[in-house]
Amino acid sequence: MTHSLQDMRQQAAIAAKVFIQRDYTNGTVCQFQTKFPSELETRIDKQQFEETVRTLNNLYAEAEKLGGSSYLEGCLACLTAYTIFLCMETHYEKVLKKIAKFIQEQNDKIYAPRGLLLTDPIERGLRVVEVTIFEDRSLGR
Amino acid sequence: MYLGLDEPVRECQYNQICTRNSLPMETLGHKKKKIPRRKWQVFPGRNRFYCNGRVMMARQTGVFYLTLVLIMVTSGLFFAFDCPFLASNLTPAIPVIGGVLFFFVLGMLFRASFSDPGVLPRATPDEAADLERQIGAANGPSGPGYRPPPRTREVVINGQTVKLKYCFTCKIFRPPRASHCSLCDNCVERFDHHCPWVGNCVGKRNYRFFYLFILSLSFLTVFIFAFVITHVILRSNRTGFLSALKDSPASVLEVLVCFFSVWSIVGLSGFHTYLISSNQTTNEDIKGSWSNKRAKDNYNPYSYGNILTNCCAALCGPLPPSLIDRRGFIQSDTPQPVSHSNGSSMYASTQLHTHMAAATPLLHSNSVMIGGGGPPFPGKSSLVVPCASLAPSQPSLPSMPGLSCAGDMLTLRDPDTHCHHHHFASPEETPSPSGPMPLTLPCAAHMTHGGHIHPAQLYDPASQDSLHEDSVRGLVKLSSV
Numbered sequence: 001m002t003h004s005l006q007d008m009r010q011q012a013a014i015a016a017k018v019f020i021q022r023d024y025t026n027g028t029v030c031q032f033q034t035k036f037p038s039e040l041e042t043r044i045d046k047q048q049f050e051e052t053v054r055t056l057n058n059l060y061a062e063a064e065k066l067g068g069s070s071y072l073e074g075c076l077a078c079l080t081a082y083t084i085f086l087c088m089e090t091h092y093e094k095v096l097k098k099i100a101k102f103i104q105e106q107n108d109k110i111y112a113p114r115g116l117l118l119t120d121p122i123e124r125g126l127r128v129v130e131v132t133i134f135e136d137r138s139l140g141r
Numbered sequence: 142m143y144l145g146l147d148e149p150v151r152e153c154q155y156n157q158i159c160t161r162n163s164l165p166m167e168t169l170g171h172k173k174k175k176i177p178r179r180k181w182q183v184f185p186g187r188n189r190f191y192c193n194g195r196v197m198m199a200r201q202t203g204v205f206y207l208t209l210v211l212i213m214v215t216s217g218l219f220f221a222f223d224c225p226f227l228a229s230n231l232t233p234a235i236p237v238i239g240g241v242l243f244f245f246v247l248g249m250l251f252r253a254s255f256s257d258p259g260v261l262p263r264a265t266p267d268e269a270a271d272l273e274r275q276i277g278a279a280n281g282p283s284g285p286g287y288r289p290p291p292r293t294r295e296v297v298i299n300g301q302t303v304k305l306k307y308c309f310t311c312k313i314f315r316p317p318r319a320s321h322c323s324l325c326d327n328c329v330e331r332f333d334h335h336c337p338w339v340g341n342c343v344g345k346r347n348y349r350f351f352y353l354f355i356l357s358l359s360f361l362t363v364f365i366f367a368f369v370i371t372h373v374i375l376r377s378n379r380t381g382f383l384s385a386l387k388d389s390p391a392s393v394l395e396v397l398v399c400f401f402s403v404w405s406i407v408g409l410s411g412f413h414t415y416l417i418s419s420n421q422t423t424n425e426d427i428k429g430s431w432s433n434k435r436a437k438d439n440y441n442p443y444s445y446g447n448i449l450t451n452c453c454a455a456l457c458g459p460l461p462p463s464l465i466d467r468r469g470f471i472q473s474d475t476p477q478p479v480s481h482s483n484g485s486s487m488y489a490s491t492q493l494h495t496h497m498a499a500a501t502p503l504l505h506s507n508s509v510m511i512g513g514g515g516p517p518f519p520g521k522s523s524l525v526v527p528c529a530s531l532a533p534s535q536p537s538l539p540s541m542p543g544l545s546c547a548g549d550m551l552t553l554r555d556p557d558t559h560c561h562h563h564h565f566a567s568p569e570e571t572p573s574p575s576g577p578m579p580l581t582l583p584c585a586a587h588m589t590h591g592g593h594i595h596p597a598q599l600y601d602p603a604s605q606d607s608l609h610e611d612s613v614r615g616l617v618k619l620s621s622v
Contacts, residue, residue, distance in 0.1 A: 017267050017271070019267075019268055019271050021314075022316065024296045024298060024303070024305070024316065024317055025296060025297060025298060026298070026299075027298050027299065027317070027442065027443055028316060028317055028318055028330075028331065028443065063459065064458075064459055064461070065459070066450070066453070066454055066458055066459075070457070070458060070459045071453055071457045071458075073457075073459070074453075074456065074457030074458060074459075074460075075457055077460075078353070078456075078457070081244075081245065081248045081249075082248075082252060082350075090459065090460050090462070091459055092459045092460065092461055092462055093462055096462065122462075122464070124262075124265065124268070125261055125262035125464040125465070126464060127261070127262075127264070127268070127313060128268060130267070130268070
């Protein structure tokens, strides 16, 4: 049985969107709340979800970490009048790519099979993690 | 057959089919002919973009050109008239060092002026609706025309209670240290101040460039001042003071400019050095957010405790990327944030459909419009926002760039009076009987008008198609047959 792309897309209607807000208890670093939203209770395991958010938080912490390597990068950039970033990516950008890959992976393996979709927070200005809940509707049988 | 929601693992699989960054032209055949627009072209703030979105500045750039002219003319005169004498009579290192300083100053100025200060993108309609719902649930039911109580959230950061304010223009709860710039109409992260001399806001992403600019400009000013004086003195020893002045008239102009600049710029550099070492923003310092005078146990929760760490964090810490992706292409299914034009909230058709679909299970359409039609005027901000709107109109001396920045700070001290002057009527966070109330009446009228449109469009089958096309990216359910 074949279905056109249109038909198949129409089946996946958005039922709701949940927004995981930022957690500012550690200051202005990018961290998201690990509290499990009630709307997802029927769709996904609490542990799994919290694990995803915790890993995301760790990745963002790594991006914003102050340490020897970030200071070195900063000083080198200043000495070259920031022209070095024309050839090189900043540490933050490298970690953002890692995060994008992580989210893609999580979507493919865990969230899409359950009718959920995580949106990369960078597309929402690092304000929220948007979880789109799709309606469960199987094709006509 | 519709299977119950309580069965998490389905026999049908969802597969991702669409790749991420495809242009609108590729996903929808009938839109092939349309040239995709870049996001900066529909940016809701009051900014100006140049070089196809690579350069981002505030709307008023006149004073920036003045800064540029002052620096270039003074330095140009120095290199043309004083350097030949100094190079031959003292050492050629002088023009070399001067040159290096000059290029560094210009580089930092351009970097501070042209980069994104850390603008927070406005909330998408879904997010705004979700927040409205949460706030509405917290505040209780309210009819149209009644101004809801102030929207704040409290959070404890390192032991200090910090209030997060809701921004009516951007429809977000501002992160700590963020502030809404009324001149640029954007929320900026770690907002320091809006600098007309640099033609941009100074925030998280360009604070280090701004600081290095004023620091290097202090050195350059002192350098030029010192060596021009040296030049005049050396010449006077040979030919007498008056004829020395006659031989190099440019020196007089340079000395004048530098003399007045030194006090203000060196002062400003010192002030910002203090701010960096205590990890405060100009905004916080002026409001006295962390001063002991406010409360006995008041302290700065963001400080690392150690001057060196604070300095390193501000100057050499990781540079966060721009959140607004100004050169990205607009995807037809990407929700565009609501942009407030005077008196109306306009929703693009795509976000309308996405919004309604998301809104239906979440809340009623009425409360959506309350959120959208709240304060109808752009640039609404809480009273504590630095109102540097008067800075450009202040008759500050052109040769005192630093003083005008200090001038910015002076206007910040009494935001109440100035904000009322600048905005149409700065809506207070607490309802007041006279001022803002009339504003809500046209707003209420708009709301009901808007409310009538939506239900009809919700059930239009054609719009349902575009709704699904626009909002569902690549989730396909394969039949299990």
